[in-house]
Amino acid sequence: MRHEKVEVIFQAAVEVFAESGFDQAKMDEIAQAAGVAKGTIYYHFKSKEELFVGLMNEGMEKLSDCVRRGIALKKSPSEQLEALLHAHILFFVKNGKLAKLLLNEAFGTKERQRQFRTKIREYLNLIESVLQQGIEQGEFQMAHPREMASAIFGAASVVVLQKIYSLEENQSEEIEATAPTMIESVQQLVFHPLIK
Amino acid sequence: MRHEKVEVIFQAAVEVFAESGFDQAKMDEIAQAAGVAKGTIYYHFKSKEELFVGLMNEGMEKLSDCVRRGIALKKSPSEQLEALLHAHILFFVKNGKLAKLLLNEAFGTKERQRQFRTKIREYLNLIESVLQQGIEQGEFQMAHPREMASAIFGAASVVVLQKIYSLEENQSEEIEATAPTMIESVQQLVFHPLIK
Amino acid sequence: MRHEKVEVIFQAAVEVFAESGFDQAKMDEIAQAAGVAKGTIYYHFKSKEELFVGLMNEGMEKLSDCVRRGIALKKSPSEQLEALLHAHILFFVKNGKLAKLLLNEAFGTKERQRQFRTKIREYLNLIESVLQQGIEQGEFQMAHPREMASAIFGAASVVVLQKIYSLEENQSEEIEATAPTMIESVQQLVFHPLIK
Amino acid sequence: MRHEKVEVIFQAAVEVFAESGFDQAKMDEIAQAAGVAKGTIYYHFKSKEELFVGLMNEGMEKLSDCVRRGIALKKSPSEQLEALLHAHILFFVKNGKLAKLLLNEAFGTKERQRQFRTKIREYLNLIESVLQQGIEQGEFQMAHPREMASAIFGAASVVVLQKIYSLEENQSEEIEATAPTMIESVQQLVFHPLIK
DNA sequence: CATGAATGAGATTTCATTCAT
DNA sequence: TATGAATGAAATCTCATTCAT
Structure with a gap:
């Protein structure tokens, strides 16, 4: 298993990066959140960027795995697509931090963002x-x-993101309760015409 | 009409903010791109944040206007929705910088991002x-x-963004030519079932 | 003429670099010695290294000029060499800081040191x-x-350096008084045999 | 005999200190070069400074011994001086690393540098x-x-140093072949007038 | 004896903002 | 109005040293 401290740092980093975005996230804050010294992060990761990229890769990996597992159980493409939407939305609901990072940091011209988009590209290919x-x-x-x-991809992602932030503004935390609503909406969008 | 320098600064700021994101954008760079001294920006705008917010408001305003104009010509809601999608995508295609800013800077907990989301909320209400x-x-x-x-909103926005960046990576610049493809796709998603 | 602040920074930097060497010299210290904010140094110089290189170039330039002027007055090569030694030692006596930098920082594999040696090479060519x-x-x-x-070059330089440090240890400051002694010694070394 | 690991660390330290200078030399690098863990260095040496001082003392000791042996064989002072120059230059040619350290680290106000100069002072007394x-x-x-x-001392030392670096820049490694040239030059400087 | 993960003090550098001209 | 030199707070990253194993 991965080194204990590395795990702790990863956890903390997701929180902080998601809350503040890459640039506004401070290594100090991550260190404090992780309960380690700043130097410890640099002992395990070469730079802020590398830490971020590690995070992203892991996150996209998990999303991919999760969706693939959902698909694997189904035979027909339409059932698979249905399962994909279901898994995607549920994953973002349960991993809101990653969802935030996804739209916050996926676009841009920096190297880390390009790397991120490569992973998204792979997911889109799926x-x-x-x-x-x-x-x-x-x-x-x-x-x-x-x-x-x-x-x-945009429909399913933005629906969750928008919900996350609108609930946050109302200081309500029960996003999981709204998952069926979102899944239903996107599935209608995809499978049934809006028009009667 | 607005002060000449203000206009120049706005133009430059959109470019720079879109290219680098809020945090990585440097006031120096904006000043240079605008061909004015850094002090001049501060003469017209209280801060980097205010400049950004002004930009955003104007951008979302333009998007709203553009879409509203498209809708106004149509009677039935389904025709209106069709026009809305058409206008939205075309606007993003023609104002790629704003499209980038939209997804780069719309999510997050900073005050400017909250203000931005308020505008998006209004647009979603439309x-x-x-x-x-x-x-x-x-x-x-x-x-x-x-x-x-x-x-x-997510579908229509991400389709354009993804296209912008994938064309950029291929150093191809003819995004306008792909607009019909994107419009057609989103309209099918909305109006026709994928399933035969 | 050069910008006032730049001059002040240069002055301070020579002191600090000479006293501590490149690595141990702190930009904080230089700023304080110059009576400017740390940022001001970075407004005028891209980096610590650039500041150092600027200093070195100027120093070697001055040494070269000084020696060249001494030579120019003389006709025969032996008179010129005599004048060269005289000027070289006197320059180092009057610019002890540069003398220190010369032997402290001229050797090594870092880029700044290579640049420095290039200048020394030119001087050796003279x-x-x-x-x-x-x-x-x-x-x-x-x-x-x-x-x-x-x-x-080594004889004339080390004679002064060694004197500077040995006087410093005795907290005596009258190095100028010892210049003739040093000049005489090196000139004997060069022009007269030690052996009777 | 000295502890095996200590010997290994010494060897590695000379290399690294000579290549990078005291400040730029990293304990990590020394440890790696020595093939031991960083902690091991600290088991044998109290600090980076102590390691360095140990090195210097040993180096100057060796130089002294070498020169003394050269002198011991001769009777007359002039023959002794000739032997001294010969031994000094040959020693630096064979121990280039020490030669580099000598001029890189001998001057300065840090404690280790003062200690170093004490040793040099002793050598100058010789x-x-x-x-x-x-x-x-x-x-x-x-x-x-x-x-x-x-x-x-300056003449004999700088002649070698300058040669070392100029050969390095030409990526030529045959410094030993140039030893006679250097010895001859310094001996002429000392024993024969340049002037016919 | 030996190790190497962890630390934290401290260094360089950046950049939004100010203000005298 | 417009300028740009000056500022200083704050951020990233480095690395000698320690210490539990």
Whole structure:
């Protein structure tokens, strides 16, 4: 298993990065949150950037794993897509910090952001491959699966993000209770026409 | 009309903020890009934050106006929604800088980000009101119009953002040519089931 | 003329660098000695290294100028060499700080040290050219003028350095009074055999 | 005999200190070069400074011994001085690392540097005593043997140092081949007038 | 004896902001 | 109005030293 201190630092770093964003996050704050000395972080990570990238990779990895597991149980592409949306939203609901980081830090021209987008690109490819299979098997019909993947990713992500922040402003914390509502909405968007 | 220098500063600031994000953007850089002295910015704006907020407000204002104009021409809610998506995507395609800022800086706990989200909230209300009207007039059918508004906003925004960055990485600049593809995809997502 | 603050910073920097060496010299200390804020140094110099290199270049320039002026008045190579030694030692006596920096920081593999040695190399070439002329005009006789230049440079420099530090340890400050002694010694070394 | 690990650490430390200077030398680097853990160095040496001082003392000791052995074989002061120069230069040629440390770290106000200079002072006394004997026995003639000792020391040391670095820049490694040239030059400087 | 993870004091550098001109 | 030199608070990162194992 990973070194104990590294784990603690990771935990703290997610919190702080998610709360403040990369630039506003202070290594001091992360150290304090982790209950270690600042130097300890630098003993285990070469730089703030490396710590961040490690975090991101792990986060995207977990999201991917989680979604893949959800998909694996299903046969047909439409069931798989349904499971994908379900898993994606639930994951973000349970890992709100990562959701925040995702939209806060995924776009931009810095190296760390490019690395991040590479991981997102991989995740989008996963979505796209489900769509593609649906098309091939005659279940789905669409002209641009790549764009559709982005759109679905955006819908499912922003729905959760927006909910997180609006609940935060009302100081309400019961986001998990709203998960079904969000899942239902995105699934309707994808599977049923809005128009009667 | 607005003071000439203010206009120049605004122009430069959008560029720089979009390219670097709020924190990494340097007042020096903005001043240089605007061709004025750093002091001049502070003569017209109280702080970096105020400059940013001014920018955001103006940007969201423009987006709102643009979308409202698109809607105004249409009668039925479904036509209005179609026009809204069309206008939204086209606006982001033509104002990529704002699109970048939107997702880069909209989420977070800093005061400027909260102000930003207030504007986004207003824009989401606009979308929601179209959905609501559709429901009332029996055109649309959905359980959670608020969540649906977020989802649609996310889909339309992320589709453009993802395209912008993927084209940038290929050093291709013809994003305008891809607008129809993106519009078509999001409109299908909203109006037609993916499933045959 | 050079900017006033730049001059002040230069002055202070020579003191501090000479006293502590490059690594032990603190920018804080230089700022305090100069009576400016630390940021001011960085407004005028990109880095500690750049400040140091600026200093070195100026110092070696002055030494070169001083020696060249001494030489210019003389006709024969032997008179020129005599004047060179005289000027060199007197310069180091009057600019002890530079003398310290010279031997403290001229050797090493860091970039700043390489730059420094380039300047020293130029200065050694000056000495060598006097020796060379002396050989060509039949005044001097030696097999290896390049090595001889180094040796003469070392003799004249170390004599002063050693004196500076030995006086410092006795807390005596009258180094100027000892200049003739040193000049005489080195000139004897160069022009007269030790052996009767 | 000295503890095995201590020997290894000493070896590594000379390398690293010579390459980087005292301040830039990292204990980590020394430990790695020695193939021991960092803690091990601290088991054998109280501090970085103590390690350095130990090194210096040993180095100057060796130089002294070497030169003394050279002198011991000769009778007359002039032959002794000749042997001294020969031994000094050869020692620096074979122990370039020490030569580098000598000029890099001998001057300065830090405690370790003062200790270092004490050793150098002793060595200068050795040179001076040869000169003094020469004067007393009527072989030499000079007004200031102390200054002359410094000058000779400087000449012999800088000649080698300058050669070391100039060969390094040309990535040539055959310094040993140039030893006779250097010895000849310094001996001419000391024993024969440059002037015909 | 030996280790290497952990520490924390302290250094360099950045940059929003101010203010005298 | 406009300027840009000056500021200083604050952030990242380094590394000698310690100490539990």
